[in-house]
Amino acid sequence: MVSKPSSAASARTVSVLALVAAVLVGAFLAPVVYDAAAPTPDRVAVISVDGTITSYTADQLEEDLHEARENESIKAVVLQVDSPGGSAAASEQMYLAVNRTAQEMPVVSSVEGTGASGAYYTMLPSESIYVTPSSVIGSVGVRGSAPIGGSSNEIRTGPDKASMTLDHREAQIETLKHAFVGSVMEHRGDELSLSREEVAYAKVYxxxxxxxxxxxxxxGTLQTAIDRAASEAGLENYEVVEKEPSTRSGIILLSSQNGNSTVVVEESPIGYDGVRAPQFLMVYGQVQYEDEVIGNVSA
Structure with a gap:
């Protein structure tokens, strides 16, 4: 005759099994719960400003900085700059995006190559600018093409619908120059040993x-700039995240020949090619990129 286990023994067996099951379940779930509860580490974001500045460059930097401001884990930004400048309008757009970001968190710039003209304009709101001894810095000025042809044979729909004259073009360039030089004096005036007139000479150093x-x-190096940005944000333990520069299909070519600066757009997304329009440039040196490969397309 087989004796049945007592109700007390059965209860103990059930309790033991329940305890074992709880331990096993806990072992599997504990890491998940821990990861979910772990705080996001503070971060310093490194964002590149690379190559000739165009409207696409400006839009990309503006988007990157917006993402940095919206990300609560990012406490500071380092701009890694290697650019001779480019479009005046795009450079101003980038300056405004950096200036807005600098009002919300520390921004520090690092130049290990070139940070000239529009690229220097972009860096102005930075808390600090670090360079290497052989970096190229400066070129505070604007270039633009002279108007071609006259208006004597034109038929216009209104008195102000006229071709741009040389005087008008010079006035526009002068206005942009004053804005650029004024921004340099506003952000760097206390550190500069140069007068406003000397800054306007547009020399490079x-x-x-x-x-x-x-x-x-x-x-200093890029790491020096990262350390400074972290210090300005009051960070001791932090991660560094780098925003990879995106690639773009198609090409945009900046050219400057005989004082006539143009932007040539090839394989335009809106369906026409080879459009030429006069542009004001904040760019150092002669720009000639017709043989350069951008994205997957070569000129």
Missing amino acids: TGARATQNGYADDI
């Missing part, structure tokens, strides 16, 4: 010289 005349703050 090596990084070593730029730290002496106030165009830059100190010699």
Whole structure:
């Protein structure tokens, strides 16, 4: 005759099994619960400003900085700059995006190549600008093409519907120059050993010289800039996240020949090619990129 287990023994068995099951379930769930509860680490975002500045460059930087401002884990931004400048309108757009970001979190810039003209304009709101001794810095000025042809044979629908004259073009360029120089004096005036007139000469300087005349703050690498940004944000433990520059199909070519600056748009997304329009440029040096490959297309 088989004796039946007592109700007390059965209860103990059930309790043991329940305990074992709880331990096993806990072992599987504990890491998940821990990860879910773990706080997001503070971060310093490194964002690149690379190559000739165009409207696409400006839109991309504006988007990157917007994402940084909206991301609560990002406490500071470092601009990694290697650009000779480019379109005046795009450079101004980038300056405004950086200026807005600098009002919400520390922004520090690092130049290990070129940070000239529109690229220098872009960096102006930075808390600090770090350069290497051989960096190219400065070129505070604007270039633009002279109007071609006259208006004597034109038929216009109104008195102000006229071709741009040389005087008008010069006035526009002068206005842009004053805005650029004025921004330099506003952001760097206390550090500069140069007068406003000397800044307007649009000279370029090596990084070593730029730290002496106030165009830059100190010699340092990208890591130096990251450390400074973290310090300005009060961070001791943090991660560094780098925003990879995106690629774009099609090409945009900036050219400057004999003082006539144009932007040539090939394979336009709105259906026409080879459009030429006069542009005001904040760019250092002669720009000639017709043989450069951009994206997957070569000129």
